[in-house]
Amino acid sequence: MMSSNTTTCVSTEEEERMFEYETQHLGFTPKAFCNGVYNAALEYIQKAIQEMETYLSEEYSTVMTPTQIKEACEVILSTMVSKLDKNFDIIETYLTKNVLTIPDNVLLPEDKAQAGETYSAEQEDVLDTEIQDLKDKILALKYANSKLKQEMNLIDIVQARFDQAQKQLQRLDDINSDSGVSDMKDCLMFTSQKVLELVSKVKAMQVKDKSSTMETDPRDRHTHKSSTMETDKRD
Missing domain, CATH: 1.20.5 (Single alpha-helices involved in coiled-coils or other helix-helix interfaces)
Known part of the structure; x- marks a missing residue:
């Protein structure tokens, strides 16, 4: 039984493949088309409210203050944008499911070369293996690029320290030259x-x-000995 996370992942991948296929057929993505229509409608609404605010300020300035006119226009704009969002969600769903899709009987020119060809389970397994190998190589390249970037950062640090040491040595040479040391x-x-x-x-x-x-002086030792003997004699 497939888990909900796996189902979501497969559904997302399938939608991405369909978007790519639809883009090849239509020349644009359905999402980009819907966003463009929404932004255009929003811009028209904003310009209309702005023109209305200008008209009211010129014709009814004695009835309403500029602040009141501005606040009223902002309320109208907020209401219209809210309704636009709600209704456009319905339109976008309808367009992506019923209009901006590729019918099952339509085959793109780049796929006509493979029309009618069938692949065995073994061939599909080989293709899946090749695809996985390519993905592994891409990940390995990304990892190598990351490590290379780290090494380049270390080289930049070492180069900066080397340049600083070289400047200090040059400063010492200048001092020696000024002092007359060759x-x-x-x-x-x-x-x-x-x-x-x-x-x-x-x-x-x-x-x-x-x-x-x-x-010490020998005479000092002799004198000390004689004095000692004399003291003994007195005793």
Whole structure:
């Protein structure tokens, strides 16, 4: 048993195929024709109400104020549009079902080549498989295009960052040129080498200071020993 959703889907697809077929035969879609007629009727009504408002404002300005005339015309317009919508729904249904359709005995020129030909169930299955393969390829292409678009966005971001970094490097080069520095790389290497030499000298000085602090004068040790012995003798 077919569900209501499936029935609706099949019905919609069938209607779309019929609209395509009718468009080939008529040269326009029934929906577009009905919309055109409705818009034309609505435009005529609006122009008529506008002309009536102008006439009343000129001939009966002493009887009614412009505001009263405008409000009355708007009420009339609203009433007529409401009636137009209600009646046009009936007309549109009648046109799409009885007038703007292709009779069963009409065969379009592009379909005459297949007139009288019949297809077996196996051939229809093959066609259905080919159609499904084409649909899968279309979906795959859409997915690939989506991924490609994402990659292009990432490339744009990277390019923008690269351009910004390039501008900063150019700014540094301009500063170096204004300062008289010919080669930034050589200057940095020379400066780093001098800094390393200074660090080595400072470390060497720190080692010497520690050594001199730890060493004491031998005479001081002798004097300290003698004083200690004298103290013992007094005791």
